[in-house]
Amino acid sequence: MLPEPARDSLLRWLVASQIDSPRRGSAAARDSAHRALEIGEARERTRVARELHDSLGGDLAAAIALFKYYFENPTRSRAAGEVVLRNIHEILELSMKNLRAMLRSMRSHEIGARGLVGDLMDIAEAYRRNHGMDVALDAIGSEEELTQAQQEVVFQVVREALSNVRRHSGSLTCLVKLNFAGQPFVVEVTDRGVGVTDRSPDGYGLVGMRERAAGIGGRLQVVSAPGRGTTIFLFGPQQPLS
Ligand SMILES: Nc1ncnc2c1ncn2[C@@H]1O[C@H](COP(=O)(O)OP(=O)(O)O)[C@@H](O)[C@H]1O
Ligand SMILES: [Mg+2]
Incomplete structure (x- = not known):
């Protein structure tokens, strides 16, 4: 899945190249550009799914396991309980940071005023x-x-x-x-x-x-x-x- 703006501009280009075909290239070249776009989108979906599974999925599973341990051990000392909560906090904070970095890398680039x-x-x-x-x-x-x-x-x-x-x-x-x-x-x-x-x-x-x-x-x-x-x-x- 390409980010929307990149996808839009590629599609705009593909449509423009169809209108303009004698100058821009053959039908075969257009077909292969379209196919490349579709393959690119499928790969991008797989990549995003894998990254979500590996990073976010793993972090959330770890946090849930620690919460479970926390609730199932009511006799633990207050200090021990606090250690568990701190660990959960750390995991979630890091996970948020990773998610932000992932979203940044997926964003398409709009050429700026410069x-x-x-x-x-x-x-x-x-x-x-x-x-x-x-x-x-x-x-x-x-x-x-x-x-x-x-x-x-x-x-x-x-x-x-x-x-x-x-x-x-x-x-x-x-x-x-x-x-x-x-x-x-x-x-x-x-x-x-x-x-x-x-x-x-x-x-x-x-x-x-x-x-x-x-x-x-x-x-x-x-x-x-x-x-x-x-x-x-x-x-x-x-x-x-x-
Ligand atoms: N400029 C470079 N100098 C040396 N090795 C490179 C360079 N660019 C790419 N590579 C090699 O090609 C591999 C694939 O690069 P890439 O497809 O960008 O994946 P990634 O950067 O995620 O490893 C890299 O892991 C590295 O081994
Ligand atoms: Mg690289």
């Missing part, structure tokens, strides 16, 4: 401030070349790629290149860290990036060599020859 590049500059600044990671941004051409749906996908892909650089690459520097003037547009996120190994299968981040790219008729490519870093490429939709 535009796509402005929003990415804010993210770069936050990485510098919060993680000591230096994210350089290099933009060619104007983001206005891209539709709103394409801009949102660029934002989501760069955000996930940066999170992967921080969590997995071991590198404290990273370069984001945005070539809006290219046909198709190309976005690259490069680090010089440990690289993606054969033993690192796609998690939900890479799967989600691929699905988002497919949803706008584009594609994602990962180029990596062990010990030499990783580049994530996002290619926009191919423009048919006129």
Whole structure:
């Protein structure tokens, strides 16, 4: 299940691309974009169900078990009872924090007043401030070349790629290149860290990036060599020859 605004803009784009079909691409490309959207939604539902089960479900079960113990042992000392209540409080507080983080990660991104590049500059600044990671941004051409749906996908892909650089690459520097003037547009996120190994299968981040790219008729490519870093490429939709 995609969050409503992201779903709406993707569907708007799909409808627009049908009206505009000679310029925007073939019926087959539209069908595959639609299929990618449906597969993406099904996967997202599974992910949300699993996360709710694993985190919220587990926490609530633990809290209920502790309450049960509390009520079934009326002879315990007041101090012992207080320890149990404190544990329950801690579990619920942490659970609330996890739920908030999960909801934040599901929210789609609406490009703000500062535009796509402005929003990415804010993210770069936050990485510098919060993680000591230096994210350089290099933009060619104007983001206005891209539709709103394409801009949102660029934002989501760069955000996930940066999170992967921080969590997995071991590198404290990273370069984001945005070539809006290219046909198709190309976005690259490069680090010089440990690289993606054969033993690192796609998690939900890479799967989600691929699905988002497919949803706008584009594609994602990962180029990596062990010990030499990783580049994530996002290619926009191919423009048919006129
Ligand atoms: N920039 C990177 N550098 C090194 N390894 C990476 C990088 N990006 C992704 N990986 C590897 O690919 C795996 C899958 O990434 P992802 O699909 O985003 O899932 P997650 O981040 O939840 O593990 C990661 O667990 C990691 O092993
Ligand atoms: Mg990830």
